[in-house]
């Protein structure tokens with residue numbers, strides 16, 4: 001059978017590989033000149049990821065990829081990095097707040113999905129803990145007010161990020177762009193045909209997986225219902241001359257920001273003697289770019305002494321609707337746009353109905369979409385004309 005994939009980001013490449021593995025004759029179309037979508041990285045000497053940084057090694061998507069040799073070389077978070085994690089809390093940067101440590105021991109506590117995290121956590125853990133935990137989860141939610149989201153959504157992610165065993169975060173050596181190159185090579189070696197600079201403006205005939213952003217899928221499918229909550233954040237990548245004592249990670253229990261010095265794990269990301277840091281600060285409703293930049297730089301001031309004088313390179317990006325799905329109270333991942341759209345069309349991406357953290361949603365939905373699209377009987381000739 002023939003299978004068409006629209007979009008060559010992580011979801012499209014994964015769907016292409018999964019479809020080829022199930023015997024389909026796969027063609028993938030990507031509108032840009034380069035593949036990878038949000039998983040692209042800048043060219044050396046500063047290899048900054050456009051979006052993602054951490055692949056979680058304890059999730060089902062990672063196991064699926066690893067079994068097939070699809071993960072490029074990666075390193076776990078080094079112990080000194082984990083131990084060197086810092087928090088901004090009540091205006092100071094230091095070790096983990098007692099509130100966060102206390103919450104992290106409540107492993108058996110389960111949160112409901114039908115109330116907001118702020119209300120639930122205030123009642124169960126106290127107002128200060130609710131705030132410290134919600135705000136530090138800006139690291140995975142990219143939202144200026146995580147307390148407004150579903151309690152189960154925030155709490156599950158907090159438990160995953162603070163799991164007591166060695167953190168499962170894995171850093172891809174050479175940046176995510178290197179992983180994209182590896183996926184492309186693997187897809188081609190499985191017979192997938194890839195056309196870049198080819199924008200698809202109308203749904204092709206036959207089984208098709210639409211692996212674009214949700215916004216692009218909305219116009220391609222002409223379905224105004226393809227909407228959902230997502231993050232909004234300002235990101236700054238910095239090259240800095242190295243200074244002993246800079247933290248590896250700073251969680252921000254005050255304002256939901258985050259920063260990480262990725263070159264500690266992978267020194268190839270920056271020139272010798274320098275570090276690569278990415279910081280992000282979620283945008284408040286109605287906030288100007290200048291104001292959020294000021295708040296982000298206040299976090300840098302608190303965490304990285306003399307960072308302005310040490311700066312060798314800087315890039316700034318605004319990410320809106322690009323950081324994956326957020327679930328509001330009363331909703332779970334099952335309430336997001338369904339993968340199966342009927343008539344041989346399937347959705348994959350990080351804002352559709354699939355479980356997981358951030359990019360895991362894109363990977364899981366891609367495998368599911370490929371499985372459905374290649375199910376027996378779902379052949380090109382059987383697909384209705386659109």
Ligand SMILES: Cc1cc2nc3c(=O)[nH]c(=O)nc-3n(C[C@H](O)[C@H](O)[C@H](O)COP(=O)(O)OP(=O)(O)OC[C@H]3O[C@@H](n4cnc5c(N)ncnc54)[C@H](O)[C@@H]3O)c2cc1C
Pocket residue numbers: 006007008009010011012029030031032035036037038039050051052053054055056198199200201211212213216220235319322323324348349350357358359360362
């Ligand atoms: C700041 C930030 C931090 C993040 N951190 C993490 C992290 O640490 N870990 C993690 O797992 N995830 C993280 N994510 C999320 C992760 O980046 C995404 O979930 C993932 O990259 C989404 O992949 P995708 O293939 O679904 O979408 P995309 O990467 O957006 O790919 C869609 C592709 O479709 C193409 N396209 C669109 N329209 C058309 C068309 N009409 N025809 C042809 N092609 C088209 C686009 O050009 C693009 O290449 C982060 C994201 C951001 C922005």
